[in-house]
Amino acid sequence: MIHHAAPESSNGCCGLAKNSAKTDCVVTLAILVVFVGVCAASPVFAQAPRIYGQDAAASGMGNAFAAQADTPSALHYNPAGMTQLRGVQVLAGGTFVGGTSEFKSPTGLSITGDRDGAFAWPGPGHGYITVNLQDIGVSSLNKLTVGVGITTPFGSVMRWPETGPFNGITTFSALPLFDIKPTFAYQLFPDFSIGAGADIYTFASFFGEGHAELQSVSPGGLAPAGSKVEFNGNGTAPGFNVSALYTALRNKDGQPIANLAVVYRSQATLHLDGALLINGIKIQDATTTFVLPQVITGGVALWPIRDTEREWKLELNVDYVGWKSVRNLDIHLANGTVIPQPQNWRGTYAILAGTEYRWLKINRLPGWEIAIRGGYTNQQTQVPDLNFTPSVPSADWHVVSSGIGLICQGNGSLFGLIPCGSFGIGPVKTKLVGLDVSYQAFLLEPRTISGNTGLRATVNGLYTSTVHAGGFSIRASF
Numbered sequence: 487m488i489h490h491a492a493p494e495s496s497n498g499c500c501g502l503a504k505n506s507a508k509t510d511c512v513v514t515l516a517i518l519v520v521f522v523g524v525c526a527a528s529p530v531f532a533q534a535p536r537i538y539g540q541d542a543a544a545s546g547m548g549n550a551f552a553a554q555a556d557t558p559s560a561l562h563y564n565p566a567g568m569t570q571l572r573g574v575q576v577l578a579g580g581t582f583v584g585g586t587s588e589f590k591s592p593t594g595l596s597i598t599g600d601r602d603g604a605f606a607w608p609g610p611g612h613g614y615i616t617v618n619l620q621d622i623g624v625s626s627l628n629k630l631t632v633g634v635g636i637t638t639p640f641g642s643v644m645r646w647p648e649t650g651p652f653n654g655i656t657t658f659s660a661l662p663l664f665d666i667k668p669t670f671a672y673q674l675f676p677d678f679s680i681g682a683g684a685d686i687y688t689f690a691s692f693f694g695e696g697h698a699e700l701q702s703v704s705p706g707g708l709a710p711a712g713s714k715v716e717f718n719g720n721g722t723a724p725g726f727n728v729s730a731l732y733t734a735l736r737n738k739d740g741q742p743i744a745n746l747a748v749v750y751r752s753q754a755t756l757h758l759d760g761a762l763l764i765n766g767i768k769i770q771d772a773t774t775t776f777v778l779p780q781v782i783t784g785g786v787a788l789w790p791i792r793d794t795e796r797e798w799k800l801e802l803n804v805d806y807v808g809w810k811s812v813r814n815l816d817i818h819l820a821n822g823t824v825i826p827q828p829q830n831w832r833g834t835y836a837i838l839a840g841t842e843y844r845w846l847k848i849n850r851l852p853g854w855e856i857a858i859r860g861g862y863t864n865q866q867t868q869v870p871d872l873n874f875t876p877s878v879p880s881a882d883w884h885v886v887s888s889g890i891g892l893i894c895q896g897n898g899s900l901f902g903l904i905p906c907g908s909f910g911i912g913p914v915k916t917k918l919v920g921l922d923v924s925y926q927a928f929l930l931e932p933r934t935i936s937g938n939t940g941l942r943a944t945v946n947g948l949y950t951s952t953v954h955a956g957g958f959s960i961r962a963s964f
Contacts, residue, residue: 535878536781536807538838538863538885540612540637542579542922542959546889547840548861550801553747553787554842555731557961558614561635561669564747564785565681566731568631568671572963573621573917578613579959582606585928587644587879587951591651599646599876601953602658608693610638611664612959629673638664640687640778642878643694648703652876652944658701659877662694663687663756669727677733685725687754687778696720698758700877705941709764717772719760725752725778743792747785747803753811754778771820774827780808797844805836809868829873834866840887853898853906857891859924867933874935879949881933889924893961910964920961928953 541559544551551559555567558577584605590596616633624630643660646653669683689696697720704713728750735744756776762769783805791798815827840861848854863885874880894900895918896907909916930951938946 535640535642535880536779537581537610537639537641538836539581539610539924539926539955539957540639541577542581542889542924542957543857543859543891544840545581545926545955545957546859546861546887546891546922546924547801547842548838548863548885548887550785550803550838550840550861550863552729552749552783552785552803553731553745553801554799555747558616558633558635559612559959560671560681561614561616561633561667561683562612562637562639564729564731564749564783565633565669565671565683565727566679566729566747568616568633568669568681569618569629569673569679569731571616571631572618574615574617574964575962576613576615576964577959577961578611579922579957580611581609581955581957583609583953583955585951585953587876587949589646589650589652589876589879589947589949591947595651597647597650599644599879602643602645602660606643608662610641612637631671633669633671635667635669636664637667638662638693644877644879646876653703654705654941655875655945656700656702656877658699660694660699662696663689663698664693667727677736679731681727681729681731683727685727685751685754686722687725687756688722689720697760704764713765716763716766717760718763719758719773721757721759723754723756723778725754727751737789737792739794741789741792742787743789745785745787747783747787749781749783749785751781751783753780753808773818774815776815777811779811779833782806782808795845795847797842797846799842799844801840803838805838807834807836807868809833812868830870831868831873832870834868836863836865838863842891844891851898853895855891855893855895857893859887859889859891861885861887863887871935871937874933874938874945876945876949879930879933879951881930881949881951883928883930885926885928887924887926889922891920891922893918893920909962914964917963918961919963922959922961924955924957926955926957928955 538549539545540562552564555564556570558575560567582605587599614635618631620628640663641661645658648657666686671681673679697718699718702715730748732746733742737743759773762772785803787801789799809831810833812829812831842859844857846855867880867882869880894906898906906919932950934948936946
């Protein structure tokens, strides 16, 4: 999105004196700006990719975790899996995302964009707490588990040089959106559980600047060439999720060796209220609406090996993301003007496959468990060529994942000195502590954009991107 407008000055606007006519003139210019610029490109927050990694253990398995869902991150991946968790459990962590995007124009000009530095800051984060009510003495609700989480399921940050060929389209964009998730799970039958919860998508000042943001540079015309243009907005949107987990087979010890999962996350209508600024001066209030997509996930997990010493899991998930709900991103100005923004995105599928091999008993490390993980994800792009924007250089991508996990049970010790069951306050002590780390390489397929005309012709060219993500999660059970 590009906005070209002249800021107010003490000498009047369009030759008018300081009166109501001046205000009307500013509004008129803003309207012209939007007609000239907004129709040329799309708001950045609408280009937000879905962030799959919400737990380093799951990320190490290519985020194929819906049918396992046996850590507090089940609250995100499959809430029904929370019934597998005992006592009170917490998990928290984050992801460091870095990488570059290269653009090469048809004339051979090349520029490089990044994630606002070596890595995006603040990066995506996650935190969960789950409570099995029976284990804390609520016997009347012995099959109910409750929890709450905070995640960043959608988001982006991208910076391009202010002297680049499409600086009139974008120079910087960010979407620091997060999701608050009060959730419950109930075990209907020994092999079948359900889960449900709310998704409250919102912004906060402690995460980024607390609003969606798009910056660009005016190429001249209604606003002086080189003027810095910014559109920002924030808001809150409610959604919900429901899920189920079915254990089809168990081993002789009663542990699952074949699970089936289904998860539904509703769409949510996010109304973004904000402002259009020129060189930091507010020109006019502006709003738009972005429909966060519904997501449907199906999964199957198999454990070819699961005994008292070792576990080996294989999992396959399929995601459908209903991006086709994004039909338009119409811009609404304070004076009632509406600028049409057709988008016509398409729904996409993702294939997520992962594996984990876990050693449950290690002679030299009593009380410890070690897991190694790997995975692969394939995701389609949702954005047609004519609606492409470098704010998020969307393309089909492949993700290769790896990870390692460490768990220390109560009878184990940290560095041979500190018992893992001694952490806590007073009588509240840990039963286990764990650390998971993951690495993911996002390999985006090269994408050539062509056919755009006018101001948008500047985005035509070849885009190549590589993104790296390193994640960590710390877990404790009480």
